[in-house]
Structure formats: structure tokens, C-alpha cells
Amino acid sequence: MCQYRAVVSDAVKLHEPKRGERLRHRGMAALAAAGLTLLIGVFSAFRASAQLLDLPQTVAPPQPAALDAQLPTGAEREAATRPAPAANPACSPRRPVCVHAAPGVTGDVALALLSALEQAYERLVLVSGLPSPRADRGLGGSDALDLYLTHVATEGAAELSVSHDWSLAAAFDEAPGFCMLGLPARAGPDQLERWATLCVGELVQLRLDASEAPHTRRAVATHWGQMLGRPTTDDFRVFDDMQAHPERGFARRERDGSSAGASLFFEYIEQTRSNAAPAVLSASLVALSAGKSDPASARWNNEPDWLDVFRHSFREDRPAIAGALADFAVARAFLGSRDDGRHLPSLAWLGDFGRVRFDWVLRYSSLPRRVAATRPIEPTGSIYVWLDLDELDLGSVVGFQATWERPVAFKWSLVRVDKDGVELSRIDVPFQERASSVEARATELEAAAALLIVGTNMGGVDLAHPFDPDTGPFEPHGCLIYLAKL
Numbered sequence: 001m002c003q004y005r006a007v008v009s010d011a012v013k014l015h016e017p018k019r020g021e022r023l024r025h026r027g028m029a030a031l032a033a034a035g036l037t038l039l040i041g042v043f044s045a046f047r048a049s050a051q052l053l054d055l056p057q058t059v060a061p062p063q064p065a066a067l068d069a070q071l072p073t074g075a076e077r078e079a080a081t082r083p084a085p086a087a088n089p090a091c092s093p094r095r096p097v098c099v100h101a102a103p104g105v106t107g108d109v110a111l112a113l114l115s116a117l118e119q120a121y122e123r124l125v126l127v128s129g130l131p132s133p134r135a136d137r138g139l140g141g142s143d144a145l146d147l148y149l150t151h152v153a154t155e156g157a158a159e160l161s162v163s164h165d166w167s168l169a170a171a172f173d174e175a176p177g178f179c180m181l182g183l184p185a186r187a188g189p190d191q192l193e194r195w196a197t198l199c200v201g202e203l204v205q206l207r208l209d210a211s212e213a214p215h216t217r218r219a220v221a222t223h224w225g226q227m228l229g230r231p232t233t234d235d236f237r238v239f240d241d242m243q244a245h246p247e248r249g250f251a252r253r254e255r256d257g258s259s260a261g262a263s264l265f266f267e268y269i270e271q272t273r274s275n276a277a278p279a280v281l282s283a284s285l286v287a288l289s290a291g292k293s294d295p296a297s298a299r300w301n302n303e304p305d306w307l308d309v310f311r312h313s314f315r316e317d318r319p320a321i322a323g324a325l326a327d328f329a330v331a332r333a334f335l336g337s338r339d340d341g342r343h344l345p346s347l348a349w350l351g352d353f354g355r356v357r358f359d360w361v362l363r364y365s366s367l368p369r370r371v372a373a374t375r376p377i378e379p380t381g382s383i384y385v386w387l388d389l390d391e392l393d394l395g396s397v398v399g400f401q402a403t404w405e406r407p408v409a410f411k412w413s414l415v416r417v418d419k420d421g422v423e424l425s426r427i428d429v430p431f432q433e434r435a436s437s438v439e440a441r442a443t444e445l446e447a448a449a450a451l452l453i454v455g456t457n458m459g460g461v462d463l464a465h466p467f468d469p470d471t472g473p474f475e476p477h478g479c480l481i482y483l484a485k486l
Helices: 026-040 107-127 189-208 214-228 233-244 260-273 280-287 306-312 318-332 345-354
Strands: 097-101 145-153 159-164 177-184 360-363 369-372 382-388 398-404 409-417 423-427 437-442 450-459 479-485
Touching (some): 107 145, 107 189, 159 189, 177 189, 214 260, 233 260, 233 345, 260 280, 260 345, 280 306, 318 409, 382 479, 398 450
Antiparallel strands (some): 159 177, 369 479
16 A cells, blocks of 8 residues: 555645635645555556656655544544345446345336446546445455445335445555445436446545545535536435534534535535546545544544545644635635526526525615624534625625623634625635634625625634544534624
8 A cells, every 4th residue: 555645745825815816826736646646656547647756655744633532533433234245136238336135125216226337437437537445355245335225115215325344454544335325216327327326436536545534425426426526416405404503514524414415515625626637536535534543443543534644734833824714715706697607507406495594684774783603613614694785885894893791712704795696705804723703804895795604613722732633523603793884
């Protein structure tokens, strides 16, 4: 195994994006290229056509701050038991994939799912160049990827679980695995394709870094499916849920109903910060975070995690990191039917399903106003307040103040928006790591129809302990926003 996959060179830096521009930023492109360089040494399936960086073979990582030994460093090792292989599994003659149908499941359903599994394998492994999942030493009757179709229900949503078999004796955490899927009876071809892609995508990540959080695996696999396949009704649903609850953080440990929606962040960085092939950047974030867990431990040691790699690409420059996360939070406000062509036009197809929900919609004529967050905000979650600039006079100024609960830090953005919903410009609100309040003045509002206020919870306990999604559950925090005419 490549001995330096788990660290990022200090030469890899993500530069702060320019306001209002959709550029393929060099810094994250360099990170993607670096990840590709390192992975080529491990997985020959990765393409060698991207720009390669001359990285040192070893990089001394920064010494981590001391942590309470009782704090979790990763998810629990899965205890799922692999079902017995089917007597006559449906296996592809072209690709190493098999579907094991439970008794009572018709052959037509199994064959349709097998076709979707073949297509997913081709898109992720053969076209995108991601590494193939680890072989399972014949546990499913062969070394092929095994998907167990446990049942077909008359109603309800599909249920997919992905589990590992064992951790390989390798330099970094890797594991073979399997998928178990329960399908609704009326699942169409697009839905079968979506769940097959999630299965292959999560098993690929078990090879890249088996210790990565289940939440992240589902988010990244969902992103790959959305990027390489066709949107389904499930994609509309997960994005609508994500945008309906912006207070929820997109970085966490355990997989839940919000995990698929967190794919939005990976879509954002792939579209705005990478010039590598599709899926390379997100795969690199996972692969470069690979570590080594104690085989005797009941938990994975997910240190570093993908968020550590993301932060390290900024050379641990916390204001720059906060600015990057704030840029994503602002982009969420211009999604779907609010698309202005400058943030994520690739997701304009979401329509009203992509509209982020505002905590408050206020009018300039009603100021001064002091409002509280209607829902506590988790680390990497955000709050949105819309101020309609009605009855605005020439030279009008809006005073802004925000206060929040310690010990976390918030990053705030004030965005001028014109009558067509297009971002005009932003007012810089400096990030203050140790503060629990901030003030700013919004000027030059003559051309604006509204002022959008966006606050993002950066999480963390103190400067030595930035937010770590593996130490959940973590406490959400409230905030107060005061707006006045000046």
C-alpha cells in the first residue's frame, strides 16, 4: 500500500474563491490532482491523465491536541451478518457483480437489478476510474460484488445497508463488503439504477478508507450517482429535505435520513473547485484521510477524516476555511428556482425543491428588529434571514449585529441581491474565532432589492479542538440577529 496516502502535502493549498465568479479554483484542483497522484500508486484503475504534483513521500502531520480518551474517534464497527448466498444467484457474465434474491422474489426483479448493478459498476469503476471494491474471498460464492435483495415490499421506500466483512491487514483501513436492499414493488429503472450506484459507491469507499463515517459514505455515493446518472424522484426528495433544514450540519458521523442530502456539499466543491475528472475530488478527500484502526477496538479510528483533509488544503488557515464553508452556505440560497446562473446552475433542474427555507423574512420598513434562530444550528449548519429593502432612501445603511452561544464560532455573510434575484456583491464580515458577537454595516444598497444574511456554525470547542464530526452527538447552538436603520 502507498505509505503516504493519508496526508496532504503542504504544497497543496486551496485558494479563497473570488466573489461572484464560477471558477475552477487551482487549490482544490491541486488537491484532486494530488489525490489522483497518490492513488495511482495504489489503484491502477485511476486515470493518469490529470495533472500530477511532485509530492514528497512523507509529510509530517501537525501534532493533534490531546483528547479525552472516552471521546469516539469513529463509527462503531458494523455487526451485520452477511446473508447466505442464494442457491442460484444472478451473476453478470461481463462484470464482477451478483444479485442474491431472497425466496419469493421474482427472477425479473433480480435481473433488472443486476442490469442496474452492471451499469453502476461500469460508470464508477470503468468510466470514472475509481478503484473496484475489494474482493470478499468467495463469501458470496465468488469474488464478485454481492447485493442481497432481501425482500420486495408492497409499499414504502427502498432500504439499503452496506456493511464490511473484515478489515484487511493493510497499511490503511480497507475492507470488502456487501449490500442488502429491500425494494418497493413498483421500483422503476431509474430507482434501481440509483440504489445500485449507492451500493457500488459505498463499497468503493470501503476500499479507499473503511474507517470513514457511514454518513459521509452515503453522501459521497449519492453525489456520484447524481453526477454520473439521472436524477430520480428520490433525489428531489433528499435535496428538498436538505434545503428545508439548513440548520442541520452536512458533516456528521452516523448515517440517517439527512445523509443523502449532504451530497450537496460534494456537488458544490466538485463543480466550483475542481478541474479534474468527475468524482476524483470527492474520492481524493476520502482516500487521503485513510488511517489505521486498532483491530481490537470496537470503533474505527477515523483520524484524520475527510474534513481534516479539506481543512489541511487551506494550510489550517481558519478564516479561509470559514470563508469556504460560508461560500457554500451562500450558494445554497441560490439553488433550484432561485438559480442566478452564478452559483450551482448544474442543479437548476431542482426547481422549487431546491429552495432553501429562510428563518425570517423581514422588511426594511419594519426595522429595527431583533430575531432569534427558530431552530438551533448544528456545526456546519446555517441560518438564513431575508431582508426586503422596501422604502429604501438614497444612502440608507443597515446596521447588523449577531450574537451566539459559546463556545462555537459563526461565520456571517451579507449578500446584496437585485430585483431579479441575482447576487450583486457581498459585504465582508471578518471571521472572529474567539468572539460570540459581530457587527457590520450594509451600505451601497441603491441597486439592491434585498439583503440576504447567512450565518454558518463552524463548531469546535476551542482553537485547539476544531469541529470533528466523529465526536457526536454534538450540541446545536442558537443565535440572535439585530437589524436597524442607521
